[in-house]
Amino acid sequence: MPLASQQFESKDVKVQLLLTGGYQYTVYLKSDSPLLHSLLRKIVARAYKQDSDLENLFQIPINEGHSVLCFPSEHLIGVVTEPPIFIQQSENIQLQNNYIEASDYIHIDNFLTPEEHKRLLKYVLEKESDFLPSNTSTNDINYRQSLVLYSFPEFSELILKKIQAMIPDIISKLNIPSFSISQIESQLTAHNHGNYYKVHNDNGSPDTATRELTYVYYFYQEPKSFSGGELLIYDSKIENNIYVNTETFKTVEPRNNSIVFFLSRYLHEVLPVNCPSQAFKDSRFTINGWVRR
Ligand SMILES: O=C(O)CCC(=O)C(=O)O
Numbered sequence: 442m443p444l445a446s447q448q449f450e451s452k453d454v455k456v457q458l459l460l461t462g463g464y465q466y467t468v469y470l471k472s473d474s475p476l477l478h479s480l481l482r483k484i485v486a487r488a489y490k491q492d493s494d495l496e497n498l499f500q501i502p503i504n505e506g507h508s509v510l511c512f513p514s515e516h517l518i519g520v521v522t523e524p525p526i527f528i529q530q531s532e533n534i535q536l537q538n539n540y541i542e543a544s545d546y547i548h549i550d551n552f553l554t555p556e557e558h559k560r561l562l563k564y565v566l567e568k569e570s571d572f573l574p575s576n577t578s579t580n581d582i583n584y585r586q587s588l589v590l591y592s593f594p595e596f597s598e599l600i601l602k603k604i605q606a607m608i609p610d611i612i613s614k615l616n617i618p619s620f621s622i623s624q625i626e627s628q629l630t631a632h633n634h635g636n637y638y639k640v641h642n643d644n645g646s647p648d649t650a651t652r653e654l655t656y657v658y659y660f661y662q663e664p665k666s667f668s669g670g671e672l673l674i675y676d677s678k679i680e681n682n683i684y685v686n687t688e689t690f691k692t693v694e695p696r697n698n699s700i701v702f703f704l705s706r707y708l709h710e711v712l713p714v715n716c717p718s719q720a721f722k723d724s725r726f727t728i729n730g731w732v733r734r
């Protein structure tokens with residue numbers, strides 16, 4: 442049972458146990474504790490009617506270890522966690538410990554026509570003063586450095602239409618279950634000298650949980666005036682029932698006028714960009730976003 446998280450630091454979680462007969466108990470567990478994961482696995486097993494080799498008896502120390510709460514596992518009907526822990530309901534529900542899932546991506550060149558590409562570059566340079574420093578859902582200032590333009594109506598419609606038309610083919614090439622699209626988000630970014638985005642996934646919080654696919658369209662002015670800025674997409678494995686990245690990854694070169702698609706749950710990062718001129722016009726530009734189910 443993969444849990445949707447990547448930066449899963451060990452921290453306290455308030456866990457309310459809902460038992461048959463209307464009984465409720467609140468316990469505090471570490472987010473990476475095997476007991477918490479057993480409780481969540483039990484809920485998933487119930488949901489998917491997969492009762493297997495899971496624990497039959499829970500014994501949970503309470504009152505600072507002076508008492509123990511025991512109950513048969515079939516009496517557990519739900520858990521309320523604070524902060525929220527979302528269980529990723531994916532096609533990989535049977536992934537086992539030590540199984541390595543190789544990441545996959547589709548990279549397509551010549552996404553825009555030369556004329557559209559030229560127009561987009563001109564547009565972006567005119568909008569330089571509207572770009573804002575980027576942030577992350579955790580507001581960690583050292584996690585991501587780049588500039589973002591959130592509104593670019595002159596281009597977003599064109600891009601979104603093209604992407605929407607490509608999705609059935611992308612789903613088939615990535616060999617993932619089909620889903621109906623509820624929304625396609627987009628933003629425009631500029632990575633200049635020293636900018637980066639550390640390892641993250643794109644759907645690990647409650648408000649991003651329905652993101653299925655990430656796309657990134659790369660464009661820049663020729664001759665290319667930066668190096669670096671490669672996108673690394675990590676392979677994943679399940680460790681203590683949590684998705685974590687392995688040491689292995691695929692490297693995506695941010696080729697001019699190309700677009701890449703991959704699963705939003707994959708861990709990925711943008712390596713630092715080296716742009717000696719530090720001029721905005723020489724940035725590594727992207728239009729990127731997410732296809733939601
Ligand atoms: O710029 C890229 O290559 C990826 C950006 C990214 O991962 C994101 O914005 O979530």
Ligand SMILES: [Fe+2]
Pocket residue numbers: 641642643655709
């Ligand atoms: Fe991302």
